Amino acid sequence: MRCRKCGKRAAFNMRHHKLALCEDHYLEWFVAQTERTIRKYRMFRRDDRVLVAVSGGKDSLSLWDVLLRLGYQADGLYINLGIDGGFGYSRLSLEKIEAFLADRPEAKLHVVDVPTLYGETIPQVARRKLRGRGKPCSVCGLIKRHEMNRIAWEHGYNVLATGHNLDDEVAVLLSNVLHWQVGYLARQAPVLEEREGLARKVKPFCRFYEREVAAYALLRGIDYIYEECPYAEGSTTIFYKDLLSRLEAQSPGSKLQFYLSFLRARKDGLFKEQAEQVELHPCPVCSQPTSVPGPCAFCRLWNHQPATSNR
Amino acid sequence: MRIIHRDKEWELEGRMTVRQAIEKVGLIPETVLAVRDGKLLTEDTVLEPDDEVKLISVVSGG
Numbered sequence: 021m022r023c024r025k026c027g028k029r030a031a032f033n034m035r036h037h038k039l040a041l042c043e044d045h046y047l048e049w050f051v052a053q054t055e056r057t058i059r060k061y062r063m064f065r066r067d068d069r070v071l072v073a074v075s076g077g078k079d080s081l082s083l084w085d086v087l088l089r090l091g092y093q094a095d096g097l098y099i100n101l102g103i104d105g106g107f108g109y110s111r112l113s114l115e116k117i118e119a120f121l122a123d124r125p126e127a128k129l130h131v132v133d134v135p136t137l138y139g140e141t142i143p144q145v146a147r148r149k150l151r152g153r154g155k156p157c158s159v160c161g162l163i164k165r166h167e168m169n170r171i172a173w174e175h176g177y178n179v180l181a182t183g184h185n186l187d188d189e190v191a192v193l194l195s196n197v198l199h200w201q202v203g204y205l206a207r208q209a210p211v212l213e214e215r216e217g218l219a220r221k222v223k224p225f226c227r228f229y230e231r232e233v234a235a236y237a238l239l240r241g242i243d244y245i246y247e248e249c250p251y252a253e254g255s256t257t258i259f260y261k262d263l264l265s266r267l268e269a270q271s272p273g274s275k276l277q278f279y280l281s282f283l284r285a286r287k288d289g290l291f292k293e294q295a296e297q298v299e300l301h302p303c304p305v306c307s308q309p310t311s312v313p314g315p316c317a318f319c320r321l322w323n324h325q326p327a328t329s330n331r
Numbered sequence: 332m333r334i335i336h337r338d339k340e341w342e343l344e345g346r347m348t349v350r351q352a353i354e355k356v357g358l359i360p361e362t363v364l365a366v367r368d369g370k371l372l373t374e375d376t377v378l379e380p381d382d383e384v385k386l387i388s389v390v391s392g393g
Contacts, residue, residue, distance in 0.1 A: 021373040031371045040373060077391055188392055234364055234389035238371060248391055257392050265361040265390075 032235045036273035043239050050236045054086045054224050061210040063222040064179045070094045071177035071219070073168050074129075076113030076245040078237040079183030081120050083225055085242060087181070088127060094181070095128040096121075097171050099164055102134055102141025105250030116245045130175065132167050138322055143251075145321060155251050159321065166318040169308060172219035184223040187230035190275045191260040193282055206291035209283070216300050217309045229275065230261075332378050336363065336386040350374035353386065362390050 021030040023042035030040035041049055057063070064070055070087060074080040074096040087094035098117050103109045114131070121127055135141045140148070142163065146156030172180050189208070196204045214220040225233060237244055252258060267274045285291075300309035303316035310316035334341045334356050341356045349365045349372050363386040365372040378384060 021375050030373050033373045033375075043371070078389075079391070187390070191392070229361075230391070231361060231364065231389045234387065235371060238364060238366070238387070246387070252392060255392070258390060261390055261392070262359070262362070265359045268361045269359055 031239065032232075034229070034232065036229070036268075036276055046235065047239055050228075050232065051086055051089055053228070054083075055090055057210070057227050058090075058222075058224050061222070063181075063211055063224060064092070064220070066092060068093065068179050069177045070179045070181050071130075071168070071172050071175070072096050072181045073164070073183070074098050074117055075183075076116035077183070078234050078242070078244040079185055079188075079225060079230075081116070081183075081242050081244050082233050082237045082240070083181060083183040084120070084127070085124075085240060086236075087224070088124060095130065095175075095177070097130045097132070097168060099167050100131065100133045100135070101160060101163075103143065103249060103251070105247075107247060107250075109245075109247065109250060112247065113245050116243055119243055130171050132171060134163060134167075149321060155255075157251055157255070160251075162317055162321065166306075166308060166316075169218055170306070173217065173308075178214060178219055180219040180221050182221065182223055183225055183233070185225045185228050185230045185233050186275055186279055187261050187264070188257075189223070189226050190264055190279050191257045193279060194260045194264065195256065202291055202294040205282075205286070206294035209286065215309075217302065217307070218300075227276070227279075332380055332382040332384065334384050334386060337388065344380070346377055346379060348374060349376045349378060349384070352378055352384065356386075358386065363388055 021033055021040045022028065023030045023045055024039055025045045026042060028042040031043045032046045033040040070092055072080065072084045072087060072094050074084055075098070084094060084096055096117065098114060100110050100114060117129065121129055142156045142160045146159040149159060168180055171177070192208060196208065210223050210226045212221040264275055298311045300311055302308070303310045303319055305315045305319040308316055308318070332343050332352070334343060334352055336356065336358065343352055343355060347355070350360050353360045353363060353365065360374055366385045366387060367382055372384070
């Protein structure tokens with residue numbers, strides 16, 4: 021297979037785009053496509069301050085790399101969740117990020133250490149609260165969302181970028197459709213606008229297949245954590261991703277079509293009735309917006325006054 | 332040829348494409364990248380009997 025641009029040996033083929041490219045042209049294409057997505061959905065501009073949530077995985081490190089290459093003001097945020105899994109998952113994740121930073125002295129990283137700040141690791145707090153039937157994923161999501169927003173707010177970032185890719189988005193979409201979670205469908209979008217103390221949330225990789233992001237990381241020489249979070253094993257998301265990849269293997273482009281058709285339907289107002297904004301008010305403990313009366317879910321989780329960032 | 336994926340290894344006989352090799356070991360081609368001697372391979376690349384190919388899983392998330 022030959023590169024469509026220069027005729028050299030192709031390194032990567034995208035069946036859904038009918039496009040094969042060599043290493044150099046693939047890296048060039050990937051960066052240009054990211055910029056196109058950022059502009060198409062009006063995610064942010066060069067004068068915005070962007071905080072990239074980095075986990076040490078391929079998606080977030082690649083996103084940070086691309087944003088820096090494109091000249092955006094993009095700093096990183098790593099949240100140490102205190103997950104070990106028998107191989108030091110959280111420690112290994114931070115090591116990958118530190119290796120990434122060693123080659124990019126201009127990049128700035130914020131670190132939130134959950135066990136140090138709040139006295140418990142994610143698995144410990146999940147066990148104490150008996151949430152998630154032995155899996156700390158819902159507690160983890162709640163803590164990450166709160167801390168991302170807190171750091172963005174405290175340090176003056178108006179945009180919060182995550183490395184969610186197309187496979188992530190279609191897995192969530194399938195789950196929401198299977199359960200007809202119309203409220204969630206109304207809120208699933210490449211951009212969630214900022215409101216009352218919540219930074220704008222953007223997903224610049226939402227149109228990239230997971231395989232495309234992995235190829236970018238590999239070809240760019242980004243050393244990311246291959247090991248999966250120990251709690252992700254057997255998750256519903258991975259099951260849905262597997263189902264959708266089987267569909268994609270038979271019918272290239274199915275995932276992209278599913279997602280883009282959904283976005284069109286959403287734009288045309290299919291979920292307009294469900295998109296009514298929930299009224300928010302500041303949490304009396306941490307001041308972050310919450311929809312429930314009294315302290316927010318995060319503050320109720322700890323039952324104590326949250327401290328501030330340690331770095 | 333030798334196919335390696337995570338902690339598993341397979342020995343396959345004869346010549347075949349990357350896509351055929353991936354399917355032969357029971358994986359979905361859309362969920363892995365194939366690498367030989369540090370180079371990314373397209374799915375139509377024909378593998379020789381003495382090749383060693385590493386399959387890198389691209390799926391993550393919980």
